[in-house]
Amino acid sequence: MKSLGRYVIFLGSMFNNMESFRTYIRLFIDESISVGVNSVFIVAIVSTFIGAVTAVQTAYNIVSPLIEDYIIGNIVRDMTILELAPTITAIVFAGKVGSKIASQLGTMRITDQIDALEVMGVNSVSYLVLPKIFASMIMYPLLVILAAFLSLYGGFMAATLSGLSSAQDYIYGIRFGFNEFTVTFMLIKSVVFAFLVASISAYKGFYTEGGALEVGESSTRAVTSSCIAILLADYLLAELLLN
Amino acid sequence: MIEFRNIKKSFDGKEILLGVSGEFKTGKTNLIIGSSGTGKSVLLKIIVGLIEPDQGDILYHGRNFSKGDKDLRTEIRQDIGMLFQGGALFDSMTVEQNVMFPLNLKSGLSPKEKIDRVNWCLERVGLENANKKMPSEISGGMKKRVGIARAIVDDVKYLFVDEPNSGLDPQTSIVIDDLIAEITKELNITTVVVTHDMNSVMGIGDHIIYLYKGRKLWEGSKDQILSTDVPELNEFVFANKLAKSYKKSEDSAA
Numbered sequence A: 001m002k003s004l005g006r007y008v009i010f011l012g013s014m015f016n017n018m019e020s021f022r023t024y025i026r027l028f029i030d031e032s033i034s035v036g037v038n039s040v041f042i043v044a045i046v047s048t049f050i051g052a053v054t055a056v057q058t059a060y061n062i063v064s065p066l067i068e069d070y071i072i073g074n075i076v077r078d079m080t081i082l083e084l085a086p087t088i089t090a091i092v093f094a095g096k097v098g099s100k101i102a103s104q105l106g107t108m109r110i111t112d113q114i115d116a117l118e119v120m121g122v123n124s125v126s127y128l129v130l131p132k133i134f135a136s137m138i139m140y141p142l143l144v145i146l147a148a149f150l151s152l153y154g155g156f157m158a159a160t161l162s163g164l165s166s167a168q169d170y171i172y173g174i175r176f177g178f179n180e181f182t183v184t185f186m187l188i189k190s191v192v193f194a195f196l197v198a199s200i201s202a203y204k205g206f207y208t209e210g211g212a213l214e215v216g217e218s219s220t221r222a223v224t225s226s227c228i229a230i231l232l233a234d235y236l237l238a239e240l241l242l243n
Numbered sequence B: 001m002i003e004f005r006n007i008k009k010s011f012d013g014k015e016i017l018l019g020v021s022g023e024f025k026t027g028k029t030n031l032i033i034g035s036s037g038t039g040k041s042v043l044l045k046i047i048v049g050l051i052e053p054d055q056g057d058i059l060y061h062g063r064n065f066s067k068g069d070k071d072l073r074t075e076i077r078q079d080i081g082m083l084f085q086g087g088a089l090f091d092s093m094t095v096e097q098n099v100m101f102p103l104n105l106k107s108g109l110s111p112k113e114k115i116d117r118v119n120w121c122l123e124r125v126g127l128e129n130a131n132k133k134m135p136s137e138i139s140g141g142m143k144k145r146v147g148i149a150r151a152i153v154d155d156v157k158y159l160f161v162d163e164p165n166s167g168l169d170p171q172t173s174i175v176i177d178d179l180i181a182e183i184t185k186e187l188n189i190t191t192v193v194v195t196h197d198m199n200s201v202m203g204i205g206d207h208i209i210y211l212y213k214g215r216k217l218w219e220g221s222k223d224q225i226l227s228t229d230v231p232e233l234n235e236f237v238f239a240n241k242l243a244k245s246y247k248k249s250e251d252s253a254a
Ligand SMILES: Nc1ncnc2c1ncn2[C@@H]1O[C@H](COP(=O)(O)OP(=O)(O)O)[C@@H](O)[C@H]1O
Pocket: B011, B016, B034, B035, B036, B037, B038, B039, B040, B041, B042, B043
């Protein structure tokens, strides 16, 4: 509870004594590139395979001949958009980007770089953390959109190559009964998850004390806490927006 | 001149500073000395505003930093430069970008003026050809030089240094100490150095404050420190064998 309070104060302090808008734009662009480059490869691999596995498992679970083949595409689509693309990718994102944010800020803390900024009159939280959070909130939804397409594609490949469903059936399934709101829901989740991962990881890194060992610990704790927050938020958003 | 009065600070109920007062003089290299864990770094951080004191006042040329509003603090901060233990260079930036960083925070200088100023500072600390190097590519002594250049680049009036010799060999330590003392005289700034190194004390200690368990036990210059009658300070000054034997021979001669 006490650390929740500190976390809120930490986030609030981002908006005091800010630098010029140009400075933030420059930092934001740097961070966005770093966030994107860092995670796009692993996100692509994970999402393609998850789509493929979902297709195969769905087919395996369909035993009744009354259920038509297009259901495979249909289920892969719903699973992907509602849960797999935004949530599983968020876990990957926490492991890749969250741990990097925490170790970077932790290193800056233990080598006095954060104090150096403060002595120069820079609000270090605002300067270091704000661009990371915004970059994550913009880049992560883009990654999720990519993940969603690749997951559907992975499912398509698995279904057609192993003859579980024809290409026409799969594509028909993807289009059948499509509800646009699920995509909105996916994007809302993405923005929330990205905010949680970036801000929690930054918080853990920023308050590192000690040496290199503690930087590693902060980084691990950043990933653990981010994952818990993601799953909690996942549940709350489902309750809130789907009921 | 910097004055600090009755500074008190405790962490989680543990008292670290128990009411320390003193002053640092302009154009002089002022030292805060004492053994490890006596609160030297905490005192330094309180004076530059990185840690809030529980009690006490800090005055920069009469301007009350600790009780001042945000504008006054920002104004004073612009006059402060600090060199941290490992140099604290931003490791994603080149040497040149590091030194230029404080200049980029404020407007008013053209790019040409900035680069000229950066080059002047790098030259002053003896690093003419290191502009494009990354911090990871340079030695510990060079990092400290870059740190000094970055600390003085923005026309500072006050320079703070925490343990300039940590992690350096004795020879490089002397070079860095001398550089700090020279720059202090040249720019006529108020320099405050935290150290537990007697070599620095005897080398550059114009004005010395001795801290012991959160209290100031002694204040004076390097010429007076050898003849002090404060037992704790004697213990500190003559902590190494060579100094002890020197002291003994001097005592028997007297
Ligand atoms: N931020 C902090 N929180 C809690 N304790 C601290 C903090 N900073 C310093 N201390 C404690 O204050 C004491 C003095 O530390 P310090 O000023 O770093 O000593 P030194 O004289 O070696 O520089 C130490 O016991 C240290 O553990």
